[in-house]
């Protein structure tokens with residue numbers, strides 16, 4: 222625990238390669254992701270974004286190299302203590318359909334035997350931050366709009382006040398107006414509770430709107446990484462340049 226307090230990085234990849242079947246999904250990754258900032262992992266489909274995020278939480282183990290999350294090498298025999306410190310909202314792990322929204326959001330707290338009163342106060346604070354009306358709590362997930370479901374998913378990811386938040390395409394599949402609204406809520410949440418966040422996205426605009434730090438991936442390799450302004454201001458190659466110039470309002 223102490224090591225994480227002292228570490229300046231949320232996650233470190235030290236010469237990490239990952240083979241998945243016949244594919245080298247990640248190729249010699251050397252990367253340090255900053256603490257208490259939002260990092261966007263940006264890249265096209267198949268570039269290795271989801272593999273990277275699964276390595277962070279120990280769902281995948283590197284073929285070579287080492288991943289250090291929250292200041293410590295991952296203990297693959299016992300990943301539970303690390304995972305308790307991490308919140309995740311991943312598109313595939315949506316709200317559980319057989320639980321009402323309240324039970325969905327409170328589930329991590331219940332599984333961790335947290336005090337019920339404290340968890341309920343935390344729930345109320347998160348609802349306010351995410352501008353979700355209390356009435357949604359007694360509904361089933363399918364009775365919420367897509368945007369409300371995403372926000373409830375974020376509340377669930379945040380209920381234990383994690384040190385690290387992993388978001389894998391959490392806002393995809395939403396219409397533009399809903400997306401913009403959720404981006405605003407997300408930024409407010411970050412302001413109210415600074416937290417290390419890793420956001421996987423294939424959308425350069427989303428990366429720039431939400432992140433402080435960007436990692437651009439292509440075919441399992443990092444093309445460029447750095448603070449948003451540094452990457453937008455000086456793309457290191459044509460691939461990154463094309464992503465940036467495709468943004469509205471950016472011309473070279």
Ligand SMILES: Nc1ncnc2c1ncn2[C@@H]1O[C@H](COP(=O)(O)OP(=O)(O)OP(=O)(O)O)[C@@H](O)[C@H]1O
Pocket residue numbers: 241242243244245246264265266267268269270271272273423
């Ligand atoms: N279970 C698997 N078995 C074999 N290969 C896999 C598996 N999952 C992913 N891959 C391969 O690993 C590479 C990286 O996949 P990954 O899912 O990390 O990319 P991604 O950038 O997240 O893509 P997307 O945006 O489509 O989710 C791809 O070539 C993919 O085909």
